Amino acid sequence: MEPNPSNPLENEREPMFEKHLTPSDVGKLNRLVIPKQHAEKYFPLGGDxxxxxxxxxxxxxxxxxxxxxxxxYWNNSQSYVLTKGWSRYVKEKQLDAGDIILFQRHRTDGDRLFIGWRRRDAAVVVAAAATNGGNDAMGDNSGGHGGWSGRELYRGHPYLGYIQGLGANVLKQADCFHAGSIVEDQKQATRGGNSKRLVRLFGMNLESHQVEDSPPSTPTGSILSSQKGPTTYHFY
Amino acid sequence: MEPNPSNPLENEREPMFEKHLTPSDVGKLNRLVIPKQHAEKYFPLGGDxxxxxxxxxxxxxxxxxxxxxxxxYWNNSQSYVLTKGWSRYVKEKQLDAGDIILFQRHRTDGDRLFIGWRRRDAAVVVAAAATNGGNDAMGDNSGGHGGWSGRELYRGHPYLGYIQGLGANVLKQADCFHAGSIVEDQKQATRGGNSKRLVRLFGMNLESHQVEDSPPSTPTGSILSSQKGPTTYHFY
DNA sequence: GCCATTACCTGATCT
DNA sequence: AAGATCAGGTAATGG
Structure with a gap:
């Protein structure tokens, strides 16, 4: 969800940092390296x-x-890491190298932490979708949906690899913070009127939830508020 | 330094073992396998x-x-290894497969350990140098010096790859035990009088420190004393 | 044994 | 340029 004064949930969170996931972060090492500057600022270990x-x-x-x-903290590499539990998260969210992981915390209760993510190419996809009022504006040059059996087919695709062959999820979402029940019931006045649109993009039917761009809710701004346009969409 | 009764430092060391380095010992595995017989004799781990x-x-x-x-001890391979620190040593000493690593210890203080090495082809090179009283006896068929930018040019050379492109060392030494400050101030009576010579070898100007062959200083002999002729030279 | 986790380790890169 | 960082490894261990 966008920073929106009418949404109290938004104002309760402030961004801490984000990280572009490396192949190691999503690979078999089962760990996420937290850049030292952020680790020591937000998750101090020493006397804590x-x-x-x-x-x-x-x-x-x-x-x-x-x-x-x-x-x-790993003494030898002098690095801070998330280990146990991390690989499960990567798997459930279908995270890939280049995707971005987001860390937030509660504005007043700093012990309450939030984790989120967005696809590496969310901005590109959404930019295309944002100019796309209806269906089929992009044509269907990506081939049929049914024939794609695995996400590997789209590794390295310049826009988005968003098909997965495993489990119940058919599509990888492009941005977690705009999915889920929290935003489901929101009704907002938008330029286009209805806040939901069906967008056909690269041969996929995508449901977009368009939300108005809003100014940042805090003077310092936030990671989320800086992603105004590209993060206004989520896909199911 | 040669085994020399006048040099008390020599008498304080006794050889433990030596090993011809394998490609793996000097490669990316960053470990030296210590032959089990020597490891268990000199570096016992079990109850120690x-x-x-x-x-x-x-x-x-x-x-x-x-x-x-x-x-x-690596249980998988059932072998004893030196790991951390080893690759730095290999790099500094410019060790290659076939070179020989030497382990010694203090005769009376067995906890004091020494490490050394010599080139696989030290004998060949030094033999050439030893027959070479002056400059240019070998000609200059190796090409000019200035054009050699890295040791890779001489990888696999049957005699010696002794150029490195990095740092202050221009030459790979042929035998570590004969270099260093300890011998620098020794003045010895030699056949040739002066203990230093300039030798031109494979197109290189080399300064040789010629020292007299001396009998081993102990009845058991030592690694060093067994390398009488070939190891009497060191190069800067 | 296989897999997940922990704990090392190191080179390339950046500062 | 020396040190810090961290991406990408290996090895040991526990389940």
């Missing part, structure tokens, strides 16, 4: 936990689901 | 260290510099 075994950090995702990760 | 994390072994090199290596 007392012990050197790290600690458990819990984050809420876009659906309210809670994710706990072991957070620790 | 108590833990199974291996231990840190520190060795002095030919210049007195201390090198610490992690030493441990």
């Amino acid at each position: 936990s007392g012990d050197n075994q790290g600690l458990l950090l819990s984050f809420e995702d876009e659906s309210g689901k809670c994710w706990s990760f072991r957070y620790s | 260290s108590g833990d199974n994390q291996g231990l840190l072994l520190s060795f002095e090199d030919e210049s007195g510099k201390c090198w610490s290596f992690r030493y441990s």
Whole structure:
């Protein structure tokens, strides 16, 4: 969801940082390296936990689901990492290298943490979708949907690889913060009137939830508020 | 330095073992496999260290510099290895497959360890140099010096690859135990009188420090004393 | 044994 | 240019 004064939930969160996921972050190493500057600013370990075994950090995702990760410092590489639990998150969210992981916290209750993500190419896709009032404006030059059996087909695609062959999810979402129940019931006045549109893009029928661009809710701005246009869409 | 009764430093060391380095020993595996017989004889791990994390072994090199290596047992391969620190040593000494690594220890203080090395072809090179009283006896059929930018040019050379493009060292030494400050101030009576010579070898001007062959200083001999002729030269 | 997790380790890159 | 960082590894361990 966009920063929106009418949505109290939005104002309660402030961004901490985001990271472009590396192949290692989503690969078999089962760990996310947290850049030191951010780790030491937001998740201090030294005198905080007392012990050197790290600690458990819990984050809420876009659906309210809670994710706990072991957070620790690796002496040898001098780096901060999320380990246990991280690979499950990567798998559920279908994260790939280049996707972006977002960390937020509650504005007043700093112990309440949020985790989110968006696709590496969300901006490009949404930009196309944003100029697209109806169906089939892009044509159907990507081939049929049914024949795509795996996401690997679209690895390295300059726009988006958004098909997965596994599990119940058929589409990878482009941006988690705009999915889930929190925004489902919102009704907003938009330029186009209805806040939902069907967009046909690269041969896919996509439902877009268009929300007005709003100014940042805080003077300092936020990661989310800086993603005005591109993040106004989510796909099911 | 040669084994020399006048040099008390020599008498303080005894050889433990040596190993011809394999490609893996000097490659990207960043480890040196220590033959089990020698490992268990000289670096016992079992009841010695108590833990199974291996231990840190520190060795002095030919210049007195201390090198610490992690030493441990790999259950998978059932082998003893030096790991952490080893690749730095290989790099600094410019070791290649076929070169020989030497381990010594203090005769009375067995905890004091020494590490050294010699080139696989040291004997060949030095033999050539030893028959070479002056300059240019070998001609200059190797091409000019200035054009050699890296040792890779001489990888696989049957005699010696002794150029490196980095840092202050221009030549790979042929035998570490004969370099360093310890021998610098020694003045010895030699056949030729002056202990230093300029030798031109493969188009290189080399300064040789000629030292008299001396009998081994101990009845058991030593690694060093067994390398009488070929190892009497060192190059800067 | 396989897989997930933890704990090392290192080179390339950046500062 | 020396040090810090971190992406990408390996090895040990536990389940």
